[in-house]
Every structure is written in C-alpha cells, then in structure tokens.
Amino acid sequence: MEAPLPEAALSRKRFSLYEQVMSNPAQLLWLMTILLVAGMIIIPTAYLAYEAMFSGESISLAPAINALTTSRARESIVNTVIYVVGVTLISLCVGVPLAFLVERTDISPLAKAAVRLTVLVSVITPPFLLTMAYVTLLGPNAGFINVALRKLLGLRGFRGPFNVYSLPGVLLLGSPRSIAMTYLMAAAAFERLPPELEEVAAITGASRARVLRTVTLPLIRNAIFGAALVSVSTALAAYGSPHMLGYSILTLRIREAMVRGNFPEAASISVVLTLVSLVVLLLYRRSISKGSFATVTGRGYRPGLFTTGRAKYILGFAAILYGLLAAVLPIGTLLLVSFFRTMGYGFTAGNWTVANYLYVFRDRFAINAFRNSILLSMGAATISVLLTIVIGYITVRQRTRTSSMIDYISVIPLGISGTALAVALIMTFTNQPFRNLQLYGTLTILLVCYVIRFYPVALRPVQTSMMQISSDLEEAGRSAGATWGGVTRTITFPLVKSGLTAGWILVYLQSLTELSASIILRHIGTDTISTAIMDVWDGGGGYQAACAMAILSMLMVAVIMGIGVVVLGKSFMKVVGSGGC
Known part of the structure; x- marks a missing residue:
C-alpha cells in the first residue's frame, strides 16, 4: 500500500495541474466550453426541479403531485x-x-x-x-x-x-x-x-x-x-x-399555468x-x-426494385x-x-389586394418581430457554430470516456421541449444570483434559449465533417511548430467549412420560426415572427395578414435554403433532410 502524499506534495500536484491548464490555451478553451455547455443544461434544470419541489421552507414532492392530479x-x-x-x-x-x-x-x-x-x-x-x-x-x-x-x-x-x-x-x-x-x-x-x-x-x-x-x-x-x-x-x-x-396537451398546460402565475404547476409539468x-x-x-x-453487411450493392405491375400508376x-x-x-x-380583402368574399373578383403585405411592411409590430427573429437567428447560429467547433473537436479527436459523456450531454437539449426550457430559463433568471443579470423580458434570454435548444442541431454536421478529415493533417501542422489555434485556423477550419456552414444554416432556420419557447419568453418589444403570426391570427390583424406574414417567413426560409444549395451543393439538402442529426 502506497503511503499518502504529504500536504506539500499534494499542493504542488494541484498547482502543476492548474499551471498546465492555464499554460495551454487549447485545454483552457476546452475546459471553459465544457463548463459552459454543462452549465447551460444543468443550471436551468436544477432551478426547474427546485421550483417544482419547493414547498414553504422544505423540499417536497407534494407541490408536483398536487399540480399533476388536478382534473x-x-x-x-x-x-x-x-x-x-x-x-x-x-x-x-x-x-x-x-x-x-x-x-x-x-x-x-x-x-x-x-x-x-x-x-x-x-x-x-x-x-x-x-x-x-x-x-x-x-x-x-x-x-x-x-x-x-x-x-x-x-x-x-x-x-x-x-x-x-x-x-x-x-x-x-x-x-x-x-x-x-x-x-x-x-x-x-x-x-x-x-x-x-x-x-x-x-x-x-x-x-x-x-x-x-x-x-x-x-x-x-x-x-x-x-x-x-x-x-x-x-x-x-x-x-x-x-x-x-x-x-389541450401538457405543453399548452405549461403556458396556461405561466399566464396564471402558477409557477410551481408550470415547473412540475415541465419536469415530468x-x-x-x-x-x-x-x-x-x-x-x-x-x-x-448493422443487422447484416453487404458489399455496397444497391437493393433491387420491387415491380408493382398495374399498381404502379x-x-x-x-x-x-x-x-x-x-x-x-x-x-x-x-x-x-394572403391576397384576400376579407375572408367572407372568398375567391370573388373584387376580393384581391396587396394591402396585407403593405400592413406587414408598414406595421411597427410586424417589422419589429421580423427584425428580432433575424437578429436572434443570426446570433444563435453564430454562437452555436462556435460552440460546436470545440465540442466537435473534443468528441471526434479525443476518444475518451469523458468525450463520450460530453457528446451525450451535448444532445440533451434535443429531448427538452421548448415550453419546458422556457420555464426553466424563467426560473433561472428570476432567482438569485442570475436575477442580477436582468435578462428576463429581453431579447438576450431568447438568444440563450435558442442557443441551448439548437446548438445540437449544428453539432452533427460539424462532427461529420471532422470525421472525414484525417488527424494526420493536424498532427503534421503541430509537428511543424503550429499551435492548436494555428492548426485550427489554417487546417481544420478550411476543411470543415461545409459542416460549419450547414450547421449555421440549420440553426438559423430552426431559430427563425421557433414558437413554443418564444411564446412564453417574449415580452413587450421582443416578439418574433412566429409569436407575431399567432397574435395576428388570433385577432390582431386577421387571417389574411397572418397568412401574408407566413408567406414572407417561408420566403425567408427558401432564400436561406437556396444559399445553402448554391454554397454547398446537393449535400446540403441531405443535411437539412436529416435535421442535422
């Protein structure tokens, strides 16, 4: 049995580990990114669970049980x-x-x-x-x-x-x-x-x-x-x-509870x-x-087609x-x-107008919603891609148990509904110590939500691109004396740019039309395209104006899709089709 290390030796060992991390920018960046990603998931979830189980001055399941057993x-x-x-x-x-x-x-x-x-x-x-x-x-x-x-x-x-x-x-x-x-x-x-x-x-x-x-x-x-x-x-x-x-399903029930101010009920349903x-x-x-x-293996032959005979047509x-x-x-x-004057006259000759589109281009509420969505989508896409560069490198190049755990943690947001995540973020940023950041009711909390929800969507294209690159190229760069940052900037970035571009576009598209979280997190002046469409549809401007906004949002999606096809070719369509997963 080995003798325990003296306190001085333990202190030197801890200091050397700290010194090693601080002296290596790559390891420091990896550590900070891992902590950020883990924190984005663990902290809101912890606040959500606390709100669901806190009763008076003690922790109890009674609030959650009561919330889930009402008629x-x-x-x-x-x-x-x-x-x-x-x-x-x-x-x-x-x-x-x-x-x-x-x-x-x-x-x-x-x-x-x-x-x-x-x-x-x-x-x-x-x-x-x-x-x-x-x-x-x-x-x-x-x-x-x-x-x-x-x-x-x-x-x-x-x-x-x-x-x-x-x-x-x-x-x-x-x-x-x-x-x-x-x-x-x-x-x-x-x-x-x-x-x-x-x-x-x-x-x-x-x-x-x-x-x-x-x-x-x-x-x-x-x-x-x-x-x-x-x-x-x-x-x-x-x-x-x-x-x-x-x-009425659970996601709608969550929003109803939030509107009534019943946070424990919203948190309890969100946890479940x-x-x-x-x-x-x-x-x-x-x-x-x-x-x-991999039930069976083959040699790359394409399966034969079933003939359908007369049923073909x-x-x-x-x-x-x-x-x-x-x-x-x-x-x-x-x-x-979207071109109707009124719904009641239908397809009659005198019922056509472009006034609904003029409403969208002139109304401050609609303009603000489109601007917010574009800014949020661009910000979320950019931050998500920056995160996935580091996470993708760790999970692809560092084949360890830790990297496997990070890979799993990174996709957890895919299993959290937008409504539940929105409630968790509200609980987080309305309680100390994060309350001091004053993010609730701002566009920033929406940006945080979009990044947490959609950065896993960008992760898969980036990981796929990195898997297709031999690590020998990066090792050769390091052997020539280049730092990790230099290798990443001059070798890795150019070779994975297609994955980065695809990931950016995927997150942009998902964020642009996000609804379930936005409708809970929005505040005065922070409406997005989707929440604005819902408000106009529910009586704020009529079905026709809502349809005009819907068509414009779909045109924006089509334009981004077209850019993706031009830049990346047909491979981009496969990535979009897979949802980035």
Whole structure:
C-alpha cells in the first residue's frame, strides 16, 4: 500500500495541474466550453426541479403531485398520450410505406421527386403554418372546402361535413413533420439494405410480399423503432398545431399555468415532460448506437426494385397526392388568402389586394418581430457554430470516456421541449444570483434559449465533417511548430467549412420560426415572427395578414435554403433532410 502524499506534495500536484491548464490555451478553451455547455443544461434544470419541489421552507414532492392530479392536468395528460400515440402511428403508417415506394419500387420518377420535395418542405416548415392553411380550408363553419361541399351536395346547416378541430384533424395536422422524419430514417435504411438475403428468399420461391414481410421489414426494424421514438419526441414537444386547434396537451398546460402565475404547476409539468422526453432520447441514442442498424453487411450493392405491375400508376398517384395534401394545397392556400380583402368574399373578383403585405411592411409590430427573429437567428447560429467547433473537436479527436459523456450531454437539449426550457430559463433568471443579470423580458434570454435548444442541431454536421478529415493533417501542422489555434485556423477550419456552414444554416432556420419557447419568453418589444403570426391570427390583424406574414417567413426560409444549395451543393439538402442529426 502506497503511503499518502504529504500536504506539500499534494499542493504542488494541484498547482502543476492548474499551471498546465492555464499554460495551454487549447485545454483552457476546452475546459471553459465544457463548463459552459454543462452549465447551460444543468443550471436551468436544477432551478426547474427546485421550483417544482419547493414547498414553504422544505423540499417536497407534494407541490408536483398536487399540480399533476388536478382534473385539468389529468385531462391534459390523457390528451398528450392520445396525441403522442396517434401521431406516432400515423407517422409510421405513412412514412415507412412512402420510403418503401420511393426507394424500393418502380413508381415513376415524378412521383418519387414529389415525395422527396414534400418531405423537405415538411421538415423546414413549422407545423402551425400548415394548420393555419387547413383551418381556412376545413373550418367547420367557413372553411372553403366545407362551404363548397355544402353547396355541391345540397347540405343544410352551417357546419361540416368536415371538422378540422376534431381529434382526427388534430392528429393529422400534428403529423407532417413526424411523417417526414420517419420517411428519412426508413428511406436511409431501405437504401443501405444488402440484396443478398432478399435474393436468396426469392430463389427459394418466396413471393415478393413474403420477402417484404419476412426479410426486408425485419432488417430495418431498428430504423423503424428509431423513427417511432423520434415521432414520440416530436409529439411531446408540439405546441403550435394543438394550440390553434384548441387541443389541450401538457405543453399548452405549461403556458396556461405561466399566464396564471402558477409557477410551481408550470415547473412540475415541465419536469415530468422533460423526464419522459429524456427517456425517449436515451432509447433513441441506444437504438442508433454503433452496430444497432448493422443487422447484416453487404458489399455496397444497391437493393433491387420491387415491380408493382398495374399498381404502379395507382401507387404513383398516391405518392403525388401526399405531396399535394402536405405541401402544395396548404402553401397555395396561405398564398391565396394572403391576397384576400376579407375572408367572407372568398375567391370573388373584387376580393384581391396587396394591402396585407403593405400592413406587414408598414406595421411597427410586424417589422419589429421580423427584425428580432433575424437578429436572434443570426446570433444563435453564430454562437452555436462556435460552440460546436470545440465540442466537435473534443468528441471526434479525443476518444475518451469523458468525450463520450460530453457528446451525450451535448444532445440533451434535443429531448427538452421548448415550453419546458422556457420555464426553466424563467426560473433561472428570476432567482438569485442570475436575477442580477436582468435578462428576463429581453431579447438576450431568447438568444440563450435558442442557443441551448439548437446548438445540437449544428453539432452533427460539424462532427461529420471532422470525421472525414484525417488527424494526420493536424498532427503534421503541430509537428511543424503550429499551435492548436494555428492548426485550427489554417487546417481544420478550411476543411470543415461545409459542416460549419450547414450547421449555421440549420440553426438559423430552426431559430427563425421557433414558437413554443418564444411564446412564453417574449415580452413587450421582443416578439418574433412566429409569436407575431399567432397574435395576428388570433385577432390582431386577421387571417389574411397572418397568412401574408407566413408567406414572407417561408420566403425567408427558401432564400436561406437556396444559399445553402448554391454554397454547398446537393449535400446540403441531405443535411437539412436529416435535421442535422
């Protein structure tokens, strides 16, 4: 047994470690970044948990239990379960077959292109904008389609036959982004499938349907499971569509509690929602861990296509119909309504105007909201990329347990809903010692929120770019006498600029239309595009002005997407399609 070191030796050892860190700028930067990232997650979470469990002068679970057992809370919990299960099932039942049609069948190239474009639109378009469109189309009273059907079919009354506010409407309008993410994961799995086992099954006399059922689908079961978890996570964090359709789920319940000033209730629901989301994130991370999808290995052959015979045209039409319903119809509706004078006169000749766009360009509230969103998005994207450079370098180049832990901690924000994070930040910056910073009610707290929420989105493209670069280049630079900063500036930066650019654009796009956290954190003068659209839609300017703002925000997204394609080429579309994950 070794003798304990004397106090003087321990002091020298501690000092030498401190001296080593302080004398190495790279290690100091790594340490500061790690502490910053960990603090951004741990500190707000701790304040949130404290608010949920603090009762008088003691810590207790009673406040959380009381908040979660009220009749309204129980209703929201049941609604959330129904919503999550329904959206997940719809996503799997639509996304996986679509991926199979595009990747493994001989339907027309036009149909395949329509599906791919629709998926991209669904990924980058906030669900609440699509909901706005379908409210104008399928609203039970004045929805354009319902009005037309009542006239066509001679139906009496002023409601129906469709009702977008029903449970099927809520679930269907909550599914487009989840369907798109499910499609992307399933399509990638179908594309990677080696053909050998399918060919063997076919040689033994198995029908195409049996090969699909007994060979193909089992080979991608992990991808399907991962897609289901992504759908669950997305549904748990949903806010915009349920809010517009009046369907009370936990995220809406959080905001209602905050509006009433019931912080313990908001914190309690946020803690529960966060814990469930983190469990889902953990399961997802395990499902995509190394080897989870490597059920079999192949030699790079592309799987053969299933011939669909006469059904080819029916299936192709179904694929195009998906594109029409999920992208063309809602976006076209928003565009047309944005030129209406009044909703009541519909598509009549004298009901067209550009006044709604003039309102957006002249109204101080709208101008301020657009300016805030642009500034916040640019700031969040820039800070996120700077963080991911260091985090990406540590997790890719430093293969240790510590780096693996940092990699996991870095993606935790993906499992926290925007509403829960907003509540956590309010608890943090309205209590000491952070209260002295006076960030609550300012744009800065929104910037902090966006960085925490979206820097993991930028991390994956940066990590992927670094993985594609041999460490020999950096070692050669250091051997020539260059410092870590010099190597990073002259070698690493230029080689990973595509990943940095893609990460910046992804965070910018996500921040530009963020709603769930912004609607809780906003204050007088700090509205964003999304919160402004919601306010105008709810009566601050009318459906037409809200649609005009929605179209302008989508144009801004399209411009940034176009810049990304010009700068990075087709590879950027794949990165956007994957959501940066």
